[in-house]
Amino acid sequence: MTLTDEPTTVTEPAKEVGSARLRKEDGRLITGKTNWTDNMVLPGMLHMAFLRSPVAHGTISNLDVSAAKDRPNVVAVFTGQDFKDEQGSIPCAWPVTPDMVNPGHPSIAVDTVNHVGEAVAIVVARTRTAAVDAVEAIDVDYTNIPVVLDMEEAVKDGADLVHASTSSNTSYHFVFDAGEAGTGTDTDAAFADAEVTVSRRFVQQRLIPAFMEPRSAVVGVSGDNYTLWSATQIPHILRVMGALTTGIPEHKLRVVAPDVGGGFGGKLQVCPEEILALLVARRLGKPVKWTETRSESLMTAHHGRDQVQFIDVAAKKDGTVTGLRVRLLADMGAYLRLITPGVPALGAFMFPGIYKFPAYRFECDGVFTNKVPTDAYRGAGRPEATFAIERIMDELAVELDMDPMELRRKNWINAEEFPFTSVAGLQYDSGDYEQATQAALELLGYDELRAEQKQRRESGDPVQLGIGISTFTEMCGLAPSRVLGSLAFGAGGWEQASIRMLPTGKVEVITGSTPHGQGHETAWSQIAADQLGVPFEDIEVLHGDTAVSARGLDTYGSRSLVVGGTAVVKAAEKVVAKARKIAAHLLEASEDDLEFSGGKFSVKGTPGAGLGIQEIALAIFAAHDYPEGIEPSIDAEAAFDPVNFSFPHGTHLCAMEVDTDTGFVKIRKYACVDDIGNIVNPIIVEGQMHGGLAQGISQALYEEAIYDADGNLTTGTFVDYLVPSAMDLPTFHTGNTTHAATSNPLGAKGVGEAGCIASTPAVVNAALDAVRHLGVKDILMPLTPERVWRAIHQGGDGGARAAEGSNAYGGARTTESGYEEAK
Amino acid sequence: MTQINVRVDGASYVDDVEPRTLLVHYLREQLGKVGTVVGCDTSNCGACTVHLDGESVKSCTVLAVQADGSEVTTIEGIADGATLHPMQKAFHEQHGLQCGYCTPGMIMASIDLLKNNPNPSEHEIREGIEGNLCRCTGYVNIVRAVQQAAGEMSSTTTGAQA
Numbered sequence: 013m014t015l016t017d018e019p020t021t022v023t024e025p026a027k028e029v030g031s032a033r034l035r036k037e038d039g040r041l042i043t044g045k046t047n048w049t050d051n052m053v054l055p056g057m058l059h060m061a062f063l064r065s066p067v068a069h070g071t072i073s074n075l076d077v078s079a080a081k082d083r084p085n086v087v088a089v090f091t092g093q094d095f096k097d098e099q100g101s102i103p104c105a106w107p108v109t110p111d112m113v114n115p116g117h118p119s120i121a122v123d124t125v126n127h128v129g130e131a132v133a134i135v136v137a138r139t140r141t142a143a144v145d146a147v148e149a150i151d152v153d154y155t156n157i158p159v160v161l162d163m164e165e166a167v168k169d170g171a172d173l174v175h176a177s178t179s180s181n182t183s184y185h186f187v188f189d190a191g192e193a194g195t196g197t198d199t200d201a202a203f204a205d206a207e208v209t210v211s212r213r214f215v216q217q218r219l220i221p222a223f224m225e226p227r228s229a230v231v232g233v234s235g236d237n238y239t240l241w242s243a244t245q246i247p248h249i250l251r252v253m254g255a256l257t258t259g260i261p262e263h264k265l266r267v268v269a270p271d272v273g274g275g276f277g278g279k280l281q282v283c284p285e286e287i288l289a290l291l292v293a294r295r296l297g298k299p300v301k302w303t304e305t306r307s308e309s310l311m312t313a314h315h316g317r318d319q320v321q322f323i324d325v326a327a328k329k330d331g332t333v334t335g336l337r338v339r340l341l342a343d344m345g346a347y348l349r350l351i352t353p354g355v356p357a358l359g360a361f362m363f364p365g366i367y368k369f370p371a372y373r374f375e376c377d378g379v380f381t382n383k384v385p386t387d388a389y390r391g392a393g394r395p396e397a398t399f400a401i402e403r404i405m406d407e408l409a410v411e412l413d414m415d416p417m418e419l420r421r422k423n424w425i426n427a428e429e430f431p432f433t434s435v436a437g438l439q440y441d442s443g444d445y446e447q448a449t450q451a452a453l454e455l456l457g458y459d460e461l462r463a464e465q466k467q468r469r470e471s472g473d474p475v476q477l478g479i480g481i482s483t484f485t486e487m488c489g490l491a492p493s494r495v496l497g498s499l500a501f502g503a504g505g506w507e508q509a510s511i512r513m514l515p516t517g518k519v520e521v522i523t524g525s526t527p528h529g530q531g532h533e534t535a536w537s538q539i540a541a542d543q544l545g546v547p548f549e550d551i552e553v554l555h556g557d558t559a560v561s562a563r564g565l566d567t568y569g570s571r572s573l574v575v576g577g578t579a580v581v582k583a584a585e586k587v588v589a590k591a592r593k594i595a596a597h598l599l600e601a602s603e604d605d606l607e608f609s610g611g612k613f614s615v616k617g618t619p620g621a622g623l624g625i626q627e628i629a630l631a632i633f634a635a636h637d638y639p640e641g642i643e644p645s646i647d648a649e650a651a652f653d654p655v656n657f658s659f660p661h662g663t664h665l666c667a668m669e670v671d672t673d674t675g676f677v678k679i680r681k682y683a684c685v686d687d688i689g690n691i692v693n694p695i696i697v698e699g700q701m702h703g704g705l706a707q708g709i710s711q712a713l714y715e716e717a718i719y720d721a722d723g724n725l726t727t728g729t730f731v732d733y734l735v736p737s738a739m740d741l742p743t744f745h746t747g748n749t750t751h752a753a754t755s756n757p758l759g760a761k762g763v764g765e766a767g768c769i770a771s772t773p774a775v776v777n778a779a780l781d782a783v784r785h786l787g788v789k790d791i792l793m794p795l796t797p798e799r800v801w802r803a804i805h806q807g808g809d810g811g812a813r814a815a816e817g818s819n820a821y822g823g824a825r826t827t828e829s830g831y832e833e834a835k
Numbered sequence: 836m837t838q839i840n841v842r843v844d845g846a847s848y849v850d851d852v853e854p855r856t857l858l859v860h861y862l863r864e865q866l867g868k869v870g871t872v873v874g875c876d877t878s879n880c881g882a883c884t885v886h887l888d889g890e891s892v893k894s895c896t897v898l899a900v901q902a903d904g905s906e907v908t909t910i911e912g913i914a915d916g917a918t919l920h921p922m923q924k925a926f927h928e929q930h931g932l933q934c935g936y937c938t939p940g941m942i943m944a945s946i947d948l949l950k951n952n953p954n955p956s957e958h959e960i961r962e963g964i965e966g967n968l969c970r971c972t973g974y975v976n977i978v979r980a981v982q983q984a985a986g987e988m989s990s991t992t993t994g995a996q997a
Contacts, residue, residue, distance in 0.1 A: 034927055041935030042923040042942065044870015044910035051869040140864075141853075224874050224882060224936040224970050273872075273936030274970050306875035529934025529971050695930045699972060703933060706973030730879035730968070738961040738974040 028538035028548055029758075032695045035534045036553075037527075040271070047270040049228035049243045054299040057230070058087055060292060061143035061302075062285070063133040063150050064312065065125035068161075068382040068723025069174070070154035072123055072132065079149040080135055085142035088296060089150070090134045092122035095291050100257040102347065103282055105249075105502035106354030112184035112378070115175040117347035117385075119284035119291075125154065126174060126346035127384050128723055129311035131284060136292055136300065159723040163320055163341040163379045174346060174380040183344055183378040184353055188360045188436065190372040195437040202335030202371035206326030210408045216396045217793050218318035218343065218717040220310050220727070221389045222735050223528075225273020227313060228303040229286045231293035238293060239266045242286055245275040245528055246566040249503070251558045253282045253350070258290050265290075269556040272528035276707065277388030278313055279528065280568045281350050285312075310728050315717055316389020318343035319356060321400045323363070325407075326371075331414050331422045335371040336435075338363050338400065344378045345385035352387045353378045354501065358487075359393030361436040365401040366445055366485045366661060367423040372435040382723045388568060390707055390768040394486045402482045402773035410784065416777075417449070420483050431754065438487060440659045441761075442751040445483060448685045452663040455745050456683035461667050469785060477680065478668045478782025482774035485661040488762030489755065490569030493653050507571070508563040509579035510649035511540065511587050515633035517626030519544065519551045521583075522649075524564015525576030526556040530764065531696045532572060536580055538692055539758070543584030544625055545611020563651065570660070570762030573692060578756040579652040586648030591628045594646065597639040598623055598631065658753040658761035662686030664770040668778035672786065675801025677713065677779050683745040684770065689753040689761035697763050701746045704767020710736050711768075712775035714794050718813055734794075839903040843868060844912025852899045858892075859883040861899035862909060870911040870939055874968070881967030884940035885909045891947035893940075893966070910939035913946065921991070922946050922984045931980035933971035941967045945981045953989050955981070 040046050077089040092099075102117035120131040133150050137143035158172040165171055166181040174181055190196025203209060225243055232239040238260055244250050247267040255262035272279065285302050293300045304312070319342045326335035342356035360374040391398075405423075409416040425432045427444035434440060453459075458479065465477040490496075493504030508524035521540045523532060533553040541548045554560050567576075588608055595613035596603040599621065606613045614622035628646060631637070635644035664684040670677050682705065691697050714734040718726045727733040734740075752759030772793070779795055780788060783804055790809045791799055799810030836851040843866060850865055862868040862885070873895060874882030883894040886908040894907075913920040922942050925931065932938040941964060948955065948963035955963060960981045961974070969977060 035930065037935070038927040038932060041932055041938050042910075042919070042926050043914060044868075044939050046870070046935060048869070048872060048936070050872075051863075222970055224880065224934065224968065225872070226874070272934065274934040276970070306877065306880070531933070699930050699933055699976060702973035702975050703971045704973075707970075729877045730875045731877050735880075735968050735970060737965045737968060738978065739965045741974055743957075743975055743978075744973060 028541040029692050031538065033534055033538055033548065033693055034695070035531050036537060037531060037533050048225060048273060049230055049241050049270055050303040052230045052241055052301065054230065054232050057299040057301055058136050058138060058296070059140040059143045059301050060289060061135045061147050062131045063147045063152065065121065065128060065130045065132050067125060067154045067156060068128045068159045069157040070125055071157065072121065072125065072152065073155045074151065074153040075133065076151040077133055079151065080146040083142065083146040083149055085138040086135060086146045087138065088136045090292065091132070092118065092120045095120055096122045098259065099287065099291060102284055102287065102349055103253045103257060104348040104350065104352060106351045107500050108186045108353045108357045109184045112353060113178050114183070114348050115177055117349065119287040127382050128725060129384060131288065134288060134292060136296065159382045161381050161383065161719055161723055163343055163381060166379050166381055167341065167377060174382055181380045183348065183380060186357050186360070186376045188374040190435045193437055195433070196369070196435040197371045199335050199337055199371040199373035203324065203326045203337065206334055207329045208327045208411060209324060210404060210411050211324040212404055212407055214321040214323065214400050214403060215792055216317040216319040216321060216399065218386070219316045219389055219711055219715050220717050220733055221276045221278025221313070221316060222310070222733065223274035223276055223278050226304045226306060226309050227279065227283060227285065229289040230299065230301045231289045232299045233293050233297055237264050238290060239268060240286065240290060241268045241270060243272050243279060244269050245272065245279040245526065245568060247526055247556055247558055248524060248564040248566050250282055250286065254287065254290060257282065257287055260290065260294070266559045269526050275528045276390040277316065277392055277568060280388045281314055306730060307728050310733055311725050312384055314349055314385050314387040315345065316386055317396060318386050319396050321396065323400045323404050325404050327408055327412070329412065331412055331419050333367055333369055333423045336364055336369045338374045340376040342376055342378050343383065343386055344380050345383045346380060347385045349385045349387045352385050355386065355388060355393045356396070357393070357499065359397040361438055362394045362397035362487060363401050364435050365398065366425055366483055368425060369435045383719055390704065391765045392569070394765065395708065395769045395772060398482065398484045398486070398769050399773045402484060403776065406777045406780070416481055420481065421446070424483065439656055440485065441656065441754040443659065443661045443687050444749060444751060445661060445663070448661065448687055448749045449483060449663040451747055451749060452665050452683055452685040455685060455747055456665040456667060456681060458665065474671060474673045476670050476672055476782040478670065478778045478780065480666040480668065480774040480776065480778025480781055482664040482770050482777065484664070484770040485659050486765060486769050487657040488570035488660055488765070489574030489654055489658040490571040491657060492655055503565065504653065505565065505575065506651050506653035507565055507576040507579045508649065508651045509576065509583040510647070511583045512647050513587060513629035515630050517550060517629055519546055520554055521551055521580060522554045522561045523576050523580065524561050524566070525572040526564065526566045527572070528567065530567065530572060530700070531693070535573060535692045535696060536577065539577055539580050540584055543581055544587060545609065546626055570764040573758065573760045574658050574753065574756055574762050575652055575654055577692070577758050577760060579650050581757050582650035582652050583648050586650055587646050588625070590646040590648060591625050593642055594628050594632055594638050595623050598637065654755050656755040658689060658755055660686060660688045660761040660763065660766050662766060662770055664774040666774040666778040668775065668782055670779055670782040670800060672783065672804055675797035675799070675804065677795050677800055679709070679742040679775070681745065682742055685747040685749060686766050687749045687751050688763045688766060690750060690759035691748065692758065692760065698746060700763045701767045702744055704765060705744050705771045706736060706741055708768040708771030709741065709775050712772045712793055712795060714740065716794050716813055837900050839900055841902045841905055841907060843907045844909055854898070854900055856899040857895050858897040858899050858902050859894035862894060868909050868911060871909045872936060872939060874936065879968065880937070881944055882937050882940040884943040884967065886943060886947065891944050910942060920946070921987045925980040925984035925987070929976045929980035929983055931972060931977040937967060937969040941969060941977060945984065948981065949985055949988060954985055
């Protein structure tokens with residue numbers, strides 16, 4: 013709402029959508045009255061603890077649990093042998109090619125282990141500590157099998173195999189060729205005719221989502237009915253998949269995601285431990301709980317990214333791009349989890365970014381290694397694509413001796429060209445890249461910083477300054493169900509909402525999009541308040557319990573507002589339409605003569621008389637007087653299936669100081685202007701941008717999951733895996749331009765992943781811009797001081813994470829096992 | 836088992852605990868004070884931060900027996916009835932939380948920060964909460980929240996003295 017000096021004669025109700033409402037969720041979160049899964053206590057509840065494999069690849073040659081069974085307060089001990097006939101396989105919902113190899117994913121190892129941390133035995137005890145203590149009493153031996161860790165080695169002929177049942181470590185070969193698809197011209201011809209080509213190999217290091225709330229699952233048993241409380245992003249998907257995997261009939265399984273402490277894609281999973289909790293509860297007929305430790309989480313919850321990217325760009329000497337070619341090796345880890353193979357395939361469509369490439373070809377090999385599986389992590393495929401295209405645009409600019417922004421400007425889609433069909437076949441809905449860029453340049457103070465950079469360069473200052481650019485778009489609002497079908501995804505992309513109009517005038521909005529920190533309760537209340545004309549405070553948003561919210565597809569892919577919020581709009585429209593018939597009856601007027609505004613039906617031209625929708629809710633609850641032929645209810649539900657993705661875009665600029673003496677990098681200023689369509693709540697939007705930026709910047713500067721040569725995760729605690737603190741991150745300067753999305757009535761495009769997708773290449777480009785004149789062409793992520801120093805002083809890309817023999821070095825040998833050195 | 840006497844959020848408790856029991860597990864599992872949470876096992880994340888005799892501690896790094904005879908304040912004990920503590924109010928008003936998992940510890944650490952430095956600079960705030968990790972917010976709004984609370988708490992103090 014804005015203040016105006018002019019008195020206005022139109023009494024439009026104040027709009028909730030667009031206002032900076034403080035969050036409804038906060039009350040319980042700031043007072044410690046939150047319902048985390050691990051807070052749950054059920055009568056007679058038992059506790060589960062896992063024995064996990066310390067070897068990355070081996071056969072279980074001896075497993076004796078008898079001593080553990082004799083420990084005090086231990087109720088049962090199970091191994092893979094106990095569940096081999098009923099555990100099925102962790103589901104993979106995205107077979108990206110018809111011939112994709114999926115060796116199956118047991119929840120608990122039966123005779124072989126394929127990554128460190130894989131579950132080998134389960135102790136069930138009266139207390140958490142008794143279970144953990146008894147794990148120590150299990151006697152187990154493994155016979156080692158050569159470990160497969162390096163993707164480029166793993167795809168070679170004759171390489172050691174992760175799975176003996178397969179003929180190679182390649183799970184699939186996925187191709188998108190714009191020429192063959194009819195969305196572009198022939199890529200080989202484009203490169204044959206190119207005046208300039210630039211080729212690079214980029215590494216997307218493995219990351220760990222590192223949500224703050226560790227995973228937790230509690231299973232309650234009532235006869236043959238089971239309730240699974242879980243710290244999950246996806247209670248609805250988990251219910252379907254849990255039922256299919258365990259054989260518990262779907263109508264006998266209720267899944268509840270209570271308050272969930274972050275996910276970032278990391279809780280978009282059907283976890284082995286969730287399945288095992290169900291199996292143990294079923295076997296014992298008793299409620300069970302499992303809550304992971306942080307070390308367990310880092311070691312066994314799925315990881316993200318981990319790609320080797322080979323990217324070639326073809327261009328004319330004037331900078332016009334003419335072709336793009338991408339070949340990926342994508343690390344699947346040891347198994348395929350829910351959407352493991354689909355993550356790089358989702359990125360396939362985003363490599364062309366905001367640029368008008370006439371030709372494009374994408375190929376990806378999904379590769380098995382003896383590591384924990386990868387899967388969704390904030391952005392899922394799109395950060396990887398954005399990094400590659402935004403990095404190579406800078407490389408092309410260097411090759412052509414052009415200003416990197418001028419090169420982008422020359423090739424990006426102009427505002428008047430929307431809607432624009434990209435070479436990957438996506439129809440970008442709306443935007444103005446120039447406008448966002450101008451705003452971002454001003455927000456950063458670009459000209460002053462360029463002048464300072466020049467001055468530092470000329471004076472030979474040991475602290476050099478660089479400015480990095482990332483002009484990006486992303487596909488959000490996952491997703492049109494038919495498109496998902498064409499990509500062989502195992503589910504649709506619709507979302508569901510229901511509205512219950514309670515007799516006292518209060519309103520329940522039930523959403524199938526399950527939040528885990530995003531603020532759905534607040535934003536959905538704002539949407540429903542506007543649609544129904546009822547007070548924000550009179551609305552309660554219910555979610556996350558399959559017994560309450562029967563249908564839904566949950567929260568990921570910046571989809572909640574775009575798809576789930578629209579479902580609320582659609583349900584509200586149905587409520588109003590049903591209420592209109594009753595209002596007409598009670599007001600003794602024709603429906604056509606009624607207007608609905610501010611929650612009130614009134615007869616046109618008779619502004620005084622009217623009936624509020626909350627009054628109608630009571631009237632229809634009593635149901636003493638309503639029209640013939642209709643049901644006595646104004647409740648409604650709606651499912652919304654988008655016809656297109658939405659395409660947020662933005663310009664991100666990073667000014668970076670690089671100390672050439674120490675290799676220490678420091679963000680001087682970070683500014684970005686994003687177009688995410690219409691904004692429902694500016695406070696929540698800013699928060700989402702901040703959080704995304706933190707994670708994207710952290711990929712560039714801090715985070716890397718490192719395995720040693722034997723497949724041990726050496727970054728298995730928060731001591732070793734650097735989740736940034738307040739001291740490690742700058743203040744962010746954010747802004748917005750607004751071009752409404754055209755694919756939904758809210759005009760919203762999605763914001764959850766934008767900061768994470770856009771920021772990583774801006775940061776790396778900035779660091780390189782600072783030291784390129786010193787001969788540095790690339791530095792591997794994360795830009796640790798050691799790597800930056802080595803790149804400046806020794807050449808190359810900075811090499812492995814740390815000096816050989818140190819804990820953080822990815823190739824260090826830790827045993828006498830006699831395998832080949834990884835490096 | 837060792838017997839301990841401890842006051843938590845204004846109530847007195849007498850309990851037998853295993854000597855190895857961490858204070859956070861005692862709070863959560865024996866007292867049901869589940870507002871305080873566990874986020875890691877290496878004392879890095881600070882989600883479990885409480886006040887022990889007025890000083891902020893990571894309750895995963897304190898044994899329950901060490902709290903014997905002490906006063907513990909958790910996130911559940913800082914509001915005055917229905918009136919939020921200024922730090923709780925500031926986190927709400929500055930959108931200093933998203934999922935809320937780090938929030939109890941972050942608020943408790945921030946209160947202790949202001950006790951030691953009532954008027955901190957942005958840098959001092961960032962340094963002061965360095966031991967508490969948040970994965971959602973990027974910290975900008977947390978810093979703003981601590982700044983707001985510092986302003987309100989110092990003006991309250993000034994007002995009381997006037």
